[in-house]
Amino acid sequence: AQSVTQPDIHITVSEGASLELRCNYSYGATPYLFWYVQSPGQGLQLLLKYFSGDTLVQGIKGFEAEFKRSQSSFNLRKPSVHWSDAAEYFCAVGSTEIIRKTSYDKVIFGPGTSLSVIP
Amino acid sequence: DTAVSQTPKYLVTQMGNDKSIKCEQNLGHDTMYWYKQDSKKFLKIMFSYNNKELIINETVPNRFSPKSPDKAHLNLHINSLELGDSAVYFCASSPGQYNGELFFGEGSRLTVL
Numbered sequence: 206a207q208s209v210t211q212p213d214i215h216i217t218v219s220e221g222a223s224l225e226l227r228c229n230y231s232y233g234a235t236p237y238l239f240w241y242v243q244s245p246g247q248g249l250q251l252l253l254k255y256f257s258g259d260t261l262v263q264g265i266k267g268f269e270a271e272f273k274r275s276q277s278s279f280n281l282r283k284p285s286v287h288w289s290d291a292a293e294y295f296c297a298v299g300s301t302e303i304i305r306k307t308s309y310d311k312v313i314f315g316p317g318t319s320l321s322v323i324p
Numbered sequence: 325d326t327a328v329s330q331t332p333k334y335l336v337t338q339m340g341n342d343k344s345i346k347c348e349q350n351l352g353h354d355t356m357y358w359y360k361q362d363s364k365k366f367l368k369i370m371f372s373y374n375n376k377e378l379i380i381n382e383t384v385p386n387r388f389s390p391k392s393p394d395k396a397h398l399n400l401h402i403n404s405l406e407l408g409d410s411a412v413y414f415c416a417s418s419p420g421q422y423n424g425e426l427f428f429g430e431g432s433r434l435t436v437l
Contacts, residue, residue, distance in 0.1 A: 237424040243365075248328075248414060248428035256424070293365055299424035309355050309374045310424045314367040 207232045207298045209315035217321040218286050226281040226318050228296030237299035238279040239312070240270055244292045252294075255279065266290070291322045327351050330415050330429035337405060338437055344401045345432045347415030355379075356398040357426065358390060359414040367414070373398055374420065402434075410436045 208231045218224055230236060237256050241249040253264025260272040270281045279296060299312040328349045337343055349356060357380075358370040372380035376392045387403045402409060415429040 239424070241426075246430075248430045249367075249416075249426070250428070251425055254425060295367065301420075301424070304379050305377075307374050307377070307379065308420060309372060309379045310418050310420055310426075311369070311372070311380065312418075312424060312426055313369070314359075317365045317367075319365070 207236065207300060207311070207313045209296050209298050209313055211294075211296055211315040211318050213318045214316070215319045215321070217323060219323045220288050221285050224281075224283045224286045224290070224320070226294050226296075226320070228279045228281065228315060229277050230279065230296070230298045231277065232298055232300065234300075235274070237301075237310075237312075238270075238272060239297040239299065240264065240268070240279075240281045241295045241297060241314075242266075242292050243295065243317075249295065252281070286320075286322055288322045288324055291320055293317045293319050328415055328417055328427050328429040330413075330432050332432060333430065334433050334435075336435045336437065339405055339407060341405050342401065342403045343405060343434070344399055345413055345415075345434070347398045347400070347429060349396055349415075349417040349427070351417055351419070351427060352396075353417035353419050353427070354395055355418045355420045356392065356395070357416045357418070358398065358400050359416060361412040361414060361431070363411070370413075371398075371400075405434075405436045407436050410434055 240252040296315040371390045373392045412431040416426040
């Protein structure tokens with residue numbers, strides 16, 4: 206079964222500092238990997254995704270993530286954090302499964318990391 | 325136009341009542357989902373429908389009954405509400421077909437008193 210862990214429940218960084226949010230997954234094959242961001246009172250928005258190919262993926266808002274198969278990790282990074290980046294960040298693992306001859310995407314989320322930014 | 329819209333955004337009700345949350349997507353996606361986010365922000369999948377057909381039911385109590393009248397709509401009806409049902413419920417859709425990306429609504433915050 207798929208699972209996702211995010212070791213850091215809460216992280217605080219100063220504005221302008223670099224950021225790395227950790228994510229580890231468990232899945233038998235190569236999964237789809239995602240990072241989503243949730244601003245207060247909002248739904249989740251996709252930051253970036255990895256399906257295959259280049260293990261360093263670029264996303265929106267200056268974020269990037271690196272897939273490391275040997276470590277089962279997909280850590281999110283940003284070189285310089287802005288105050289508006291304060292939010293909840295979710296790592297997710299997805300797979301396509303077949304039920305009754307229908308393919309569907311199953312996405313499991315990690316517990317989230319809450320990011321606070323000090324001005 | 326909002327891609328995935330849910331109504332109502334806020335819902336406050338008494339224990340034992342029955343309530344519904346509606347969801348509509350205008351993205352033309354085949355697959356829709358309900359997720360529950362608890363007070364600790366943990367997101368758990370509840371149901372998934374593909375083209376009006378139930379695909380996933382993640383051991384959700386029978387008091388929760390999803391209904392999909394067409395592939396653009398997925399409603400959630402909850403009977404006999406309990407305190408533990410208080411949460412934010414998110415509707416999402418995906419194009420499926422080995423894509424995996426989810427498009428979320430803004431959530432419906434349910435408070436059971």
